[in-house]
Amino acid sequence: MTIDDSNSDWFSGIRRFAAQNSIVRKLYYSKLQRPDLPNGIGMSLYQARSSWALQPDSCPCDIQFVEYLKQHNIQGKSIFHFGTGEHHFVGLQNQRFGQPNEILGITASALEHQSYVQLVLKNTQLSKYYKVLFADIYTLTANTLPTFDVVTLFHLCEFYLSENVHLIHQNDETLLQLFLDKLRPDGRILFYSGSQKWQAAELIVQTLEAAGKIKQIDQYESLLIYTKN
Numbered sequence: 001m002t003i004d005d006s007n008s009d010w011f012s013g014i015r016r017f018a019a020q021n022s023i024v025r026k027l028y029y030s031k032l033q034r035p036d037l038p039n040g041i042g043m044s045l046y047q048a049r050s051s052w053a054l055q056p057d058s059c060p061c062d063i064q065f066v067e068y069l070k071q072h073n074i075q076g077k078s079i080f081h082f083g084t085g086e087h088h089f090v091g092l093q094n095q096r097f098g099q100p101n102e103i104l105g106i107t108a109s110a111l112e113h114q115s116y117v118q119l120v121l122k123n124t125q126l127s128k129y130y131k132v133l134f135a136d137i138y139t140l141t142a143n144t145l146p147t148f149d150v151v152t153l154f155h156l157c158e159f160y161l162s163e164n165v166h167l168i169h170q171n172d173e174t175l176l177q178l179f180l181d182k183l184r185p186d187g188r189i190l191f192y193s194g195s196q197k198w199q200a201a202e203l204i205v206q207t208l209e210a211a212g213k214i215k216q217i218d219q220y221e222s223l224l225i226y227t228k229n
C-alpha cells in the first residue's frame with residue numbers, strides 16, 4: 001500500500017506536533033520551563049504541577065484589586081475571585097478588613113489549593129471569610145453558584161481548553177454570562193486589561209457592552225470595572 005503525498009504530509013505534521021508536545025511536557029515536568037497556560041501540556045498536568053507566586057511587576061491584578069476594595073471601602077460583601085495564586089493575597093488581606101468580605105476563590109492548581117489548606121491549618125480564622133474551591137472554572141453552572149456583589153474575571157480567556165469540551169459546561173462567553181446572571185443589581189464585575197488574553201476577553205466584553213447588557217463604571221490602574229444594565 002502506498003501513502004499519497006498529502007497523507008504523508010498529514011502524518012509528518014501529526015508526528016511533529018506530538019514531538020513538540022512531548023518536549024513541552026518534559027520541560028514542564030523537569031521544572032525547566034513552566035508555561036503559565038495549560039495549552040500544550042493539558043489540564044491534568046497543569047492542575048498537578050502549576051503554582052503561581054505573587055508577581056507584583058508582571059501580574060499586579062490581585063494587588064490592585066485589594067487596593068480598589070480599600071479605596072472604595074468595599075467591606076461585608078460577597079466576592080467571587082477567579083485565580084487565587086499560591087499566595088492567597090486577596091483572602092489574606094481581606095482578613096485584615098474591619099468587616100471582611102466573604103470571598104469564594106477558585107484555583108485549578110492542586111499546589112495552590114494545598115497552600116490554602118496549609119494556611120487554614122495555621123490561621124484558623126482565615127476560612128471564616130475566605131474559601132477556596134479546587135475546580136476548573138469552566139465546570140461551574142448556575143446550580144453551583146450563589147449570587148455575588150463583586151466578581152473578578154481577571155483571567156477570562158486565559159485557560160479555556162477546547163479539547164476539554166466533554167469535561168466542562170462553559171466557554172468564555174457563557175462563563176461571563178453565567179457570572180453576570182449571578183451578579184446582584186449594582187454589583188461590579190472586574191476585568192484585567194493586563195491579562196495575556198485581554199485582546200480576546202475585550203472582544204467578549206465589547207460585544208456585551210454593544211448589546212447594552214453591561215457598562216463600564218470605573219477604572220483602577222489596569223482593572224476595568226463594569227456593572228449590569
Ligand SMILES: C[S@@+](CC[C@H](N)C(=O)[O-])C[C@H]1O[C@@H](n2cnc3c(N)ncnc32)[C@H](O)[C@@H]1O
Pocket residue numbers: 036052053054055059060061062082083084085086106107108109112135136137138154155159
Ligand atoms: C496567572 S495565575 C494568577 C493568580 C493571581 N490572580 C495573581 O495575579 O497573582 C492564574 C490563576 O488562575 C487559576 N486558574 C487557571 N485556570 C483555571 C481554571 N480553569 N479554573 C479555575 N482557576 C484557574 C490558577 O490556578 C491561578 O491561580
